[in-house]
Amino acid sequence: MTRVATVYDINMQSVKKMSSADLVVAVSPTADGQVAVQRTDPNQTHPYSVTELLNKVNAKRKGRKLTSYDIQAICWKESLRGNARYAWKHSNGASHVWSGDALSYLASLSDERYDEVRTKYGAHLRTKASK
16 A cells, blocks of 8 residues: 655645635634634535536526637636635646636626627737737
């Protein structure tokens, strides 16, 4: 039998943006010496890769089938990647993972909203490329 050992070195640092935090700690002046710690496991709260998210959104919604371009456009327009409620990215990772809230939100948008955002995103990319 083969065994593998892993060593974790955990460092706590204060960050200004709550969306960058892996652990949220709040101290209340009225808590009578108690400290409330809320730990979140991104594997539980944000279980979907963008491909899984797209497949689940398409299965849940009515209307045309969305593409990865639709997801890129809406993420750009509404800054979804910066919202911890919807997306999480490990500091060493290359891509974001997505929550069930993101799935529900993206599935609730109309085809008209996606079309509007696609048009604006395309114009933004053309402007960016011409600079």
